[in-house]
Amino acid sequence: MGHAAGDRGPGPHRRAGRRRAVSDAIAVSSSAGDAQDLVRAKAVLLQVGEGKRRLSPEALRTALVDLHDFWLSSRAASIGLTERAALVAVGALGRRELAPWSDLDLVLLHDGRKDVDRLADQLWYPLWDAGIGLDHSVRTPGQAVQVAATDLRAAFGLLEIRHIAGDPALTGTVQTAVRQAWRAGIRSRFDEIVEAAQGRWRKIGDVAHRVEPDLKNGHGGLRDIQLVDALAAAQLVDRPGGDVLEAQRLLLDVRTELHRLAGRARDVLRAQDADEVAAVLEIGDRFELARALSGAARAVAFSAETSLRSAKGALPRRGLAALRRSPVRRPLDSGVVEHAGEVALARDAAAPRDPALVLRVAATAARTGLPVAAGTLHRLADTAPELREPWPRDALGELLSLLGTGRPLVDVVEALDRTGLWGRLFPEWGAVRDLPPRDRAHVWTVDRHLVEATAQVARLTTRVARPDLLLVGTLLHDIGKGRGGDHSVVGESLAVQVGRRLGFTESDVTVLGAMVRHHLLLPHTATRRDLEDPATVTRVVETLDEAVRDGAPGAGGLLLDLLTALAEADSLATGPGVWSPWKKALIGDLSRRSRALMAGEPLPVPPEGTDDGIAAAVLADQRPQVRFVDEDTPATVLVAVPDARGSLAAAAGVLALHSLEVHAAELATTGEVAVFTFTVSPRFGGLPDPAVLRTALGRVLDGTLTLADALARKERDYAPAASTEPAAPPRVLWFDDEATGAVVLELRGTDRIGLLHRVAAALEGCDAELRWARVSTLGSSVVDSFCLAGPDGDGAIRTADRRRIEEAVLAAAG
Known part of the structure; x- marks a missing residue:
């Protein structure tokens, strides 16, 4: 495990320190009449933590067990619990796994003693009075066996029974009887055991x-x-x-x-x-x-x-079941059979001479939905040969068959990984195995994320000309993490290495490497750049063409299709809410524009006059105007107001106040009117009446509605319950796009109702001109991009101005 404190055995000084600590605690608890002494003694053990005398976790558990055993046995002796009764521990105390605040699980056994109620009261009440958590019961041997036969949780506890005080023969009788009954009744209880375990796994x-x-x-x-x-x-x-x-x-x-x-x-x-x-x-x-x-x-x-x-x-078979023949071994593939509901090796399977057998077994298991038998996994781990480089064609075919199965892939790879077989196929996997994510949007470890993404991309293989490259590239797209440096750059060299080992051609290996190197190109560009600017699309196409310049003809278009599908699968495997309709629309738009440019077709020209006369309406009465020009999801809403500082913050705040999540904002000024084009989705329900939005915006502009107070109430009433995980501090990054001359501020932080309103107010307060905004919500986190112009209206923003803007934005997002 690599945790140093657990790896070291207790040396003589540590053992002596533990003995001193336990003896001190036992001295404190020497009065068996008052469980408060037990509480004080436990405090002594917990306070043995200053300097070198700190008890290790294992030593602390041992000391706590010794302490409680001493007090309970002393208490039992003082009240006459000696014959025809026994005090036993189950649960954590029974297993000697007592943590500092674990409850005590105790059972008072008796064979019909008349004073058993007195014994129980004199045992339990001191513990209750001292505030010690206690789960208790009083049983005869027959009652103990009966409750174990009807209550699964009680049965598990009684199987761990440990004698504390009283008649050890009585404890031994119950131990033997419970275990015999457990073995005898296991067949009838097995389905309940499986259902309870799987239900707990699903819930927790x-x-x-x-x-x-x-x-x-x-x-x-x-x-x-x-x-x-x-x-x-x-x-x-x-x-x-x-x-x-x-x-x-x-x-x-x-x-x-x-x-x-x-x-x-x-x-x-x-x-x-x-x-x-x-x-x-x-x-x-x-x-x-x-x-x-x-x-x-x-x-x-x-x-x-x-x-x-x-x-x-x-499971033991009885009655007619005992007369039935053993399960038949049904052939599934070459050297692979089904036996007793599991995938197993055929008797004549030649594991040492069949290099593709491991992958054939795995692909068969995923394809049939059957688990691989544990014995088969261990036999393959012991006897399967190393695959030579490049892999035989049938081995690559079985790998692709496995990767293309979708969800069943996850459990099969887990089984291969736990027995070392997956690491033998992909030695590069070691750096990402169990590697935790560094950002809050990811819910899986890196290795599990790679497998989840591959499971997601399996249903997208019909969209691309090379599904084999899509599957393998997705499996490897984050393989460079955990090694230091830019994981995309590191991953490219690893993907090239793996591609050659698998037997792909050099041109295919080039595409694989480019997939890994540029797997973030489309999502980052779509959310951080102005897609209406031809320079943005030109830069994407040039990047793709340059990445595969040594590949086959048309490799740039192939790479574009592969990256589009990978972007979707990567987002879906990251966490809930990461692949939103808005992100899908952005990446789809960027992909279509890039495809058109590759084909020599003209890029779409932004339509002129999209304000539909809304600016003239504002000039006519100097009142704000709101119109929905597209009510699909996401919807497009035009907001026009008299041009003045704070107008963007006001518009964004009103949309948030009416439960509209803003994905993008485009800004234009027509004479004395500011026109904002927002792309929005309702957080719940449908779109609000534009007249309601117009009225609220008018009240904000004339000062009769205070947005800060209204948004605070909205956040208090409708924001999700606060997580027990501390919110990550917001962070600001700057990007200077040489192709377009744009300066982009990226804000990463925790999502809040009205966040765009607060950030827009901060930017306007710094005299920074906001040209457009892209808002991406990733679960409880946001990655928001803002294209800015400096105080003089040009693209340049001086270092001092950047520091001032950054401080204001961080304060608004905090």
């Missing part, structure tokens, strides 16, 4: 891929290890292997430190806590911690999934 999500993972309940969390242990107790699967136990150790260490940091029970690792937890565990920063947790959780998740499948095949 993956530990490996969430920004704020649930370390206990998420897919790949601690409860999944308990699931595997329960299946092992039924003698259906083996106990978790070394990689899972190491993963468990990291998950427990992080959860322990999270409790210690929060001062209360906490299973969800929030972003604002991750840096401090990482520092305590000597992992570096929250990104390194996220990467370590992702690897750990994937090991646990893979173990849980394969254990469920293996357990299903190992």
Whole structure:
């Protein structure tokens, strides 16, 4: 795992320090009559954190278990809990995994003692009075077995039973009976076990891929290890292997430190806590911690999934089922069969002599929707030969078949990756494996994002002439991340390397490299440049032609089509809301214009007089005018007002006040009238009545409606619930376009109702002329671009003016 604090065994000084800490705490808790002593003793352990005496997470858990065992056993002896009764621990205390603020899960067992109610009261009430979280029950052996047979969660707990005090024979009787009943009834309960696990995974999500993972309940969390242990107790699967136990150790260490940091029970690792937890565990920063947790959780998740499948095949058969023949091995492909609902190797499969077998198994699994048998994966990992360079044609064909399956690709690649097979196919994958994203819009680790994007692009292959290049280029488009430098430039050289290894021709390799090098060209240009300016489109076409100048004829057009499809798949795989109708329209428009220029066709000329007489109407009565000229989604609305400072901010604020999300703004001045062309979408419902917008805008301009107050109320009432993740500070970037002479300010920050209004007001306050704006909302984040002219109306903006504008924009966005 690479977390130093967990990798070091406790040396003699550490062990001595731990013993001193435990002895000090036990001395504090020596009075078994008052559970407040237990609370004070735990505080002693938690305060052993100054300087070199700090207990490691593992040592702290051990000390807490020893402390609670001591107090509970002392308390049990003092109240006469010795014969015909036993106090046992389940849950975290039973597993010796007690975190600082874990609840105590205790069971009082008895064989019919008449004073059992007294024993229970004298055990539970001191703990309740001390404010200690307690989950308790009182059972006879028969009742314990019965509740384990009817309540799955109770069954999992009783399988972990650990004796604390009283009659150990009674504890042993219950342990034996519960395990025997669990094994005997596992067949009838197996469907419930699977449904409960899968339901929890759907509800909570993956530990490996969430920004704020649930370390206990998420897919790949601690409860999944308990699931595997329960299946092992039924003698259906083996106990978790070394990689899972190491993963468990990291998950427990992080959860322990999270409790210690929060001062209360906490299973969800929030972003604002991750840096401090990482520092305590000597992992570096929250990104390194996220990467370590992702690897750990994937090991646990893979173990849980394969254990469920293996357990299903190992279920005992009774009655008529015992007389049925074993499942038939149904041929699926050369050397590949279906056996017991899984993809497996045929008996005559020649893994050492068949270089394409790994990919054929993977492609078959994805195509049929069946999982690959764990034994098959391990056999392939042990016996499959390395693919020679270049790959045989049938190996490349099986890879393309796999990549083209869409959603089933994700689980198959995960299985290959967990067993080392994917890394053997693509050694470059190691740098992006479990690599956390650096921006808030991305919801996946980089490796998972690449696979998700490939799954998305599979349905777009009919749009391009070379679906093979589209699939492979999408799989590799972010392969350069995690290595330092510009990931697009680094990725280009890696894509060329991979393309040659796969057996593509040199001209195809050139296109693959260009796809990776320029995969951001279309989205960045569409959202940061004026598409009406011919120089913008000319620059895109020249960039594409230059990138493939050594390729086959027509390679520029092919690259354009590939990048258009990749832009869509990349956005869809980034996170919710990133591929919006507006972004789709922008990239589609840029692609069509570029295609026209490549074909020698004239670019569309912006229509003149698009104000439809709206400027004349303003001049006639000096009142604002609002008209919808296109009511599709996104819609186009013209807003005309008497030209004055603050008019753009006023117009943008009124649109926000009426729940219109602005995607773009074009500005023009006709004499004494400012005409704004906004591209908008309603946040919910339909478009508002333009008369309502006109009235509100008039009130803003004459001072009877204060936009700042109205927008603050709107944000309070309608903004999404605040995230527990701290908002990233806004950031400003400057771009100088040599082709068009434009100066573009890009704002990256957190989305807020009325953000364009605030930024426009800040720009107008700095005497910066705004020519156009592009607004991109990426989930809860925004990337907004503003084309500016300086105070003198020319394109140049001096350094001092840039600093002043930047400060004003950041203040408005904060």
